[in-house]
Amino acid sequence: MTTDCKACPLRSQSIFDDMTQDELKKTARFKSGELSVDPGTPILMEGSNAPQLYTALRGMGLRYKTLPDGQRQVINFIFPGDFIGLQAGMLGEMGHSVEATTRMTLCVFDRSDFFDFFKSSTARAFDITWLAATEEHFLGESLTTVGQRDALSSMAWAMVRLFQRADELNMQQNGAVPFPFKQQDIADALGLSLVHTNKTIARLRQRQLLTLSDGSLHIHDLQALADVAQIELEGHRRRPLI
Amino acid sequence: MTTDCKACPLRSQSIFDDMTQDELKKTARFKSGELSVDPGTPILMEGSNAPQLYTALRGMGLRYKTLPDGQRQVINFIFPGDFIGLQAGMLGEMGHSVEATTRMTLCVFDRSDFFDFFKSSTARAFDITWLAATEEHFLGESLTTVGQRDALSSMAWAMVRLFQRADELNMQQNGAVPFPFKQQDIADALGLSLVHTNKTIARLRQRQLLTLSDGSLHIHDLQALADVAQIELEGHRRRPLI
DNA sequence: CGAGGGTTTGATGATAGTCAAAGTGAGTGG
DNA sequence: CCACTCACTTTGACTATCATCAAACCCTCG
Incomplete structure (x- = not known):
């Protein structure tokens, strides 16, 4: 099937x-x-x-x-x-x-x-290379995050990027997207300890920027989060599907 | 010319x-x-x-x-x-x-x-994609370094990788390769402050693992450095040249 | 000889890690 | 239906790695 x-x-x-x-x-x-x-x-x-x-x-x-x-x-x-x-x-x-x-x-x-x-x-070959280049681009951003941003800014960056990825796949429903990952996963992605990750999420929650619970991520103020993360919000870019 | x-x-x-x-x-x-x-x-x-x-x-x-x-x-x-x-x-x-x-x-x-x-x-297209995939591979390693290794281990990793890259281009002369980068560059690569970078290099020097001065990097014990970095030493892999 | 870029060193402080324990909720079995 | 477990989250207390600040040192260069 x-x-x-x-x-x-x-x-x-x-x-x-x-x-x-x-x-x-x-x-x-x-x-x-x-x-x-x-x-x-x-x-x-x-x-x-x-x-x-x-x-x-x-x-x-x-x-x-x-x-x-x-x-x-x-x-x-x-x-x-x-x-x-x-x-x-x-x-x-x-x-x-x-x-x-x-x-x-x-x-x-x-x-x-x-x-x-x-x-x-050739188009397919190009698509595959496009994907590789895009991944390289993203990894450069991740590296910059882990290397240069502090915990709060890192977390904001991660949340914006994850939200955007889900959003461009139409997984959003009034500000919320599915979020099946554990805090340990986020911690390991950002190079933070689990405890500090938890406290950092709490800080963003206190600032009313997001809610993260029950497997869903709710973004209350995307622009404010992007500001904390020091990133520009851009439109979604179409991409190939293999 | x-x-x-x-x-x-x-x-x-x-x-x-x-x-x-x-x-x-x-x-x-x-x-x-x-x-x-x-x-x-x-x-x-x-x-x-x-x-x-x-x-x-x-x-x-x-x-x-x-x-x-x-x-x-x-x-x-x-x-x-x-x-x-x-x-x-x-x-x-x-x-x-x-x-x-x-x-x-x-x-x-x-x-x-x-x-x-x-x-x-097709071979050229493949080469370009190969390069992109290799870069992605390397960036994953960098991310892991910056995210998970402590300063000493990060530094050892960076020195091994830089040495290897120079070595495979035959830039090595009895353990030393040209090293034109400033400590600030290394600091910015590893997500460390300049001061801490300097002190970390000093620790590796004290352990007799390397010397870094006058624009050249001297590796005294590559295997020991690799151990500090938690990496396996492997042979050089051939790669395409565009 | 003075200036400037880079390196080195010491002192102090903050961000983030570690340790420990309690809280929460889903799932299980008596 | 009520313990009980287990996985995950949350919170508090303490610690340390690493950042920041400051100043000296070293070289090269004009």
């Missing part, structure tokens, strides 16, 4: 680029199946040469790296439409692990077909 | 992938000129839609982002062979600025030719 690419519920969202019938067909051929996983399931492991690549169709997850001493750095959060395994496809080895936070449905692709797919159309 | 791609001094280094005559010709056609800049010269600006892209032919530089309040995060250091402007080429806008640290010579490409170049051969 897998989803046909032609009827993909993501592709019709305005955030994703349109695709020609031909490209759609190639994508459908590239797709080798579908996978549903429960919360907490590891999807790809750091250092592994994964035989399969994925696109998140439903659900959310996270990318992370672990140090030998057990410290964990959350690299990014995964939303529907995200391509998973680019590093495995290009470099033959993942630089980070990926796991599901909610229950997820993934479109599965064989790594062995990846190069053919890449070759199949 | 520009360098002919066929006689490129970088291309003969073992770290860089070989290239067919045909690919070489295409690259030479893509190259629109050469540029020499003095230390401190800005090469690309964050947010700019640069009309030109570059490959570092000689010299070193750095990528960085600045926050509105003036804080600077160094994203990465630039070595000969690095491609500069991928984000401008793919996304139409740079996510960070780039400036020269030493005097540099850059191969210049027109952004308007970039897409044609990308299309000109």
Whole structure:
């Protein structure tokens, strides 16, 4: 009972680029199946040469790296439409692990077909590179956050970015978006301790900027949050969907 | 008096992938000129839609982002062979600025030719994507460093990585490589203050792990440094040169 | 010789980490 | 239906890593 690419519920969202019938067909051929996983399931492991690549169709997850001493750095959060395994496809080895936070449905692709797919159309190759460049762009921003912003500003930045990602996928309902992540996840993403993370969220709550509870994030004043984070609010940018 | 791609001094280094005559010709056609800049010269600006892209032919530089309040995060250091402007080429806008640290010579490409170049051969397109994925990989590591390692471990990590990058370009002479960066640059790369950076380097020096002076970095015990940094030493990996 | 950029060192203070424990809510089993 | 557990969140007290401030030092350069 897998989803046909032609009827993909993501592709019709305005955030994703349109695709020609031909490209759609190639994508459908590239797709080798579908996978549903429960919360907490590891999807790809750091250092592994994964035989399969994925696109998140439903659900959310996270990318992370672990140090030998057990410290964990959350690299990014995964939303529907995200391509998973680019590093495995290009470099033959993942630089980070990926796991599901909610229950997820993934479109599965064989790594062995990846190069053919890449070759199949310049536009597709370009899309994949676009994704890589965009991820690089985002990671530069994350690095700047963790390296330069203080806890309050970091937290504001993270909340704005997470809200925006959910919002552009139309997951918003009067100011609130689903938020399945734990405070420990946010802490590991921002390089803060769990306790300090909790207290920092509390400060933003006291300032009436947001509410974070029951698995949903409510933004009360996006502009004020953006000010705390020192970022400019911009419109959503369309992006490719593999 | 520009360098002919066929006689490129970088291309003969073992770290860089070989290239067919045909690919070489295409690259030479893509190259629109050469540029020499003095230390401190800005090469690309964050947010700019640069009309030109570059490959570092000689010299070193750095990528960085600045926050509105003036804080600077160094994203990465630039070595000969690095491609500069991928984000401008793919996304139409740079996510960070780039400036020269030493005097540099850059191969210049027109952004308007970039897409044609990308299309000109699947191998070239793949190379560009490979570079993007590798950068993403590295940024994940940087993020993990800044987010999770303490100052001593961060510093050890940075020194190992910088040493390795120089080493694979054969810049090493019995344990020492050129190191034109200021302590402020390292501080901004690791999210540390200048003072703390200085004291942290001093600690590594006291432990007899390295010496850093007169523009050169001397590693006395690479393995011990890697241990402090919690990283595995691996061999150099060949990479494409645009 | 004075100026300026970079490095080094010492003193003090704040942000964030650690430790510890209580509170909350969902889920389980007697 | 009421403990009881377990995972997560919240709060308070204490600590330390790292930032800030200030000043000296070292070199090169004009």
